[in-house]
Amino acid sequence: MPGTRRRVPRAELEFSPDADITLERLVTARLLTADGMRSSSPHEALISAWPRFHGWVDRDGERIHHHRPLTEASQSWEELGRDPGALY
Known part of the structure; x- marks a missing residue:
């Protein structure tokens, strides 16, 4: 399963x-972006181009x-x- 940015x-x-x-170090290195209280990877290519990251996603994909x-x-x-009626 390919990883996707979120x-x-x-x-x-x-x-x-x-x-x-x-x-903060990952944001400074431009490996993550942060906007207030949310963060994401700057590009989906990071998942496949960074071997360790790709390994984590591949290993934990399911x-x-x-x-x-x-x-x-x-x-x-x-x-x-x-709300109890809204439970998964």
Whole structure:
């Protein structure tokens, strides 16, 4: 499954105490773009041109494929005030 670019909330990328520093370094190197509270890769070619990144996407492709709709459903549920009728 080929990887595709997507914008994600910055909070989703903050997985360790050093995440902010790492994200800022990637933005400075123009490997990521950041607009307020959201980030994304600047170009889909980055996924295939960066061997380590491509390996991560290739290895975790199925998990990523399932994670995206769950993330979107979770965000919708939060926006609806955690309405039990809006659960996935």
